[in-house]
Amino acid sequence: MEGKRTDQPDPGGSMGQRIFQFLKESGEDEADVRLLSREEEEDQEERQDPLRCKACGNEITEADFGIHRHGRFEHTFDNPAGYTFRLGCFSKAWNCILHGVPTHAFTWFPGFRWRFCSCGRCGLHLGWHYDSGAESFFGLILDNLVRQSQSH
Numbered sequence: 590m591e592g593k594r595t596d597q598p599d600p601g602g603s604m605g606q607r608i609f610q611f612l613k614e615s616g617e618d619e620a621d622v623r624l625l626s627r628e629e630e631e632d633q634e635e636r637q638d639p640l641r642c643k644a645c646g647n648e649i650t651e652a653d654f655g656i657h658r659h660g661r662f663e664h665t666f667d668n669p670a671g672y673t674f675r676l677g678c679f680s681k682a683w684n685c686i687l688h689g690v691p692t693h694a695f696t697w698f699p700g701f702r703w704r705f706c707s708c709g710r711c712g713l714h715l716g717w718h719y720d721s722g723a724e725s726f727f728g729l730i731l732d733n734l735v736r737q738s739q740s741h
Contacts (some may be wrong), residue, residue, distance in 0.1 A: 640734040642684075645711035649734060650682040656726060658698060663731065666697045676716060676728040684709040685727075687718050697728070 638652040655662050657679045665675050676697075679721060686709050691702035700718035708715055716729040 624727045639737045640729075641737060642708040642711060642715065643733050643735045644713045645683050645708060647708050647710040648737075649708070649715060650679045650727070650729065652736075654679045656679045656680045658726065658728075664697065664728070669695055674716075677731045677734075679727045679729055682685055682706065682715075682718075682727045682729065684717075685715060686712075691720060701725075703728075711731055 639648045640650050640652060641648050656678050658664070663675065663677055665673060667673050686707045687704050688707065689704040691704045693702050696703055696719075698719050701721045703717040705720050705728070706715045706718050707713060713733055714730070715733055716727060719726050719728055
C-alpha cells in the first residue's frame with residue numbers, strides 16, 4: 590500500500606506524532622518518513638475483524654488483508670542481531686509510521702526493499718514495509734497485534 594506522505598503531523602500530540610516529528614527533525618530525508626493514516630484507505634467502511642497494536646489498541650490492519658508470500662501467510666525469521674520475529678504478511682495497514690531508507694540489506698523477501706513500520710500512536714515496532722517497485726506489502730510482527738476483542 591502506498592500512503593500519502595504527510596509533511597505536518599496532526600496536532601494531536603500522540604506518541605506516534607512525536608516520533609514522526611523527531612525523525613523529521615533528526616535529519617531523516619523527507620522521503621524516508623511517512624505517516625500512513627486510515628483516511629488514506631479507499632474503503633472507509635467499518636472493519637469486520639480489525640487487528641490492533643497490542644500496546645495501545647490503535648487499529649493497524651484487518652485479518653482479511655492477510656496475504657501469502659513465498660507460499661504462506663506466516664513466516665519466522667532471525668535478524669542479524671539474533672532476534673526472532675514471527676511475521677504475518679498483509680496487503681494493507683494504516684495508522685503506522687514508515688521510516689528509514691528502503692534497503693535490500695538482509696531482506697527476508699528477495700527482490701523487496703524494506704523499511705521499519707511503527708505504531709502511529711505509541712511508537713511500538715510493528716514490523717516492516719516491503720516494496721519491490723512493482724508491489725508492496727507489510728510484514729507485521731504477529732506478537733505485537735491483537736484482535737479487537739483483546740485490545741485495551
